[in-house]
Amino acid sequence: MSAIILYYALTAAHVMLSLAMALALLRMIRGPRAQDRVLGLDTLYVNSMLLLLTFGIGSGRTIYFEAALIIGLLGFVATVALAKFLMRGEVIE
Amino acid sequence: MSQAADLPLWAAIAVSAFLLLGSALALIGTIGLTRLQSFYERLHAPTLGTSWGTGGVVMASMIFFTVTEARPVFQEILIGIFVTVTTPVTLMLLAQAALHRDRAEANPEVPPWATAGTDLEKDAPGAVD
Amino acid sequence: MSVLPYPLLSLSLVLMWMALNSFTIGHLLLGSVIATFASWGMAALRPHKPHIRRWHLLPYLIGIVLIDIVRSNIAVVSIIVAGRRQRQRSGFLTIHLDLKDQTALAILAVIVTSTPGTAWLEYNSSNGTLLIHVLDLVDEQEWTDLVKNRYERLLMEIFE
Incomplete structure (x- = not known):
């Protein structure tokens, strides 16, 4: 019984998070300006981190946490660097 | 799904509820990202996914691993703290970059650099033209 | 320079180290060493030190x-x-x-x-x-x- 409940909840969560990633990608493609694309990329990163966490629940293995943590870190650094780039036009000055 | 079978019913319901709450909030936040009109409005949308969206999924994961492995799991708390601390930084930097770009183009929708009562007006980033 | 200039930072670093690895004596020792060095590094940067009053x-x-x-x-x-x-x-x-x-x-x-x-x-x-x-x-x-x-x-x- 509990396995069935969990299975449907996980499937629904996977669908919703994948849809969220697709919508974030849509915002990245549509723009209209560079800051919108960076915001879309940041949301994409957060959503993929959540998706990895749900994969971890589904498989029952803790290896996905490390992946989620790395995705979160990379997303943070990438967004900060891109925001810096938007503000100054160059990252290293 | 190997460990899911020996999960008690209450735990399965709690995990599913938090999972659905978190992913639904993340999805609604991203829908807002596509539907809202201006950049500054869209800036609010991802915080849905990073506040209780992440909170819900992290809670679900914590309950699941605490119950199935019969030991407390702390990695998720780290992810939660990490997301809570980093999101404001990224959003603030993005907002400042957007403000800077809009002011450099003299976009009328954006308020000028807040300089009331100071003599900073001459090197305000908005004074480009 | 005191041994632990930022006790709260060191404590949370030890906790984070053990949460990422495992709660054993070995990781407690290793985490403590790393946290001590990290707080010395932090002290070298001389950040503004917060004072929590209440x-x-x-x-x-x-x-x-x-x-x-x-x-x-x-x-x-x-x-x-x-x-x-x-x-x-x-x-x-x-x-x-x-x-x-x-x-x-x-x-x-x-x-x-x-x-x-x-x-x-x-x-x-x-x-x-x-x-x-x-x-x-x-x-x-x-x-x-x-x-x-x-x-x-x-x-x-x-x-x-």
Whole structure:
């Protein structure tokens, strides 16, 4: 019984998070300006981190946490660097 | 799904509820990202996914691993703290970059650099033209 | 230089190390060594050291922030779901802050940004003006009161 409940909840969560990633990608493609694309990329990163966490629940293995943590870190650094780039036009000055 | 079978019913319901709450909030936040009109409005949308969206999924994961492995799991708390601390930084930097770009183009929708009562007006980033 | 210049930082680093690896004596020792070196490195940077005056108010602050995040989550979800029927209600808002402590300002920035519906845009430290963007700006006074009375006063009590 509990396995069935969990299975449907996980499937629904996977669908919703994948849809969220697709919508974030849509915002990245549509723009209209560079800051919108960076915001879309940041949301994409957060959503993929959540998706990895749900994969971890589904498989029952803790290896996905490390992946989620790395995705979160990379997303943070990438967004900060891109925001810096938007503000100054160059990252290293 | 190997460990899911020996999960008690209450735990399965709690995990599913938090999972659905978190992913639904993340999805609604991203829908807002596509539907809202201006950049500054869209800036609010991802915080849905990073506040209780992440909170819900992290809670679900914590309950699941605490119950199935019969030991407390702390990695998720780290992810939660990490997301809570980093999101404001990224959003603030993005907002400042957007403000800077809009002011450099003299976009009328954006308020000028807040300089009331100071003599900073001459090197305000908005004074480009 | 004292042995542990930042005890709270060192403690949380040890806890983080053991949460990432495992709760064993070996990792406790290794984590303690790393945390000690990290706090020495932090001391070499000479950051502004925060002084928390009233510890007992911190749980209260965390509590009201969590409640506000839940409330504004619901508010923002209803705005997004309602869609375009009610447009042009978002706007910029300038608030004059009396808060000067840097740590308190950082915490205020985290609170304002992580609450859906309000976004911290910029803070001018020379005259204490803060520019925020509010998604549902019906009553400007209400949002000013929220930041000034609900958060700023509490943060000033804790830090100043």
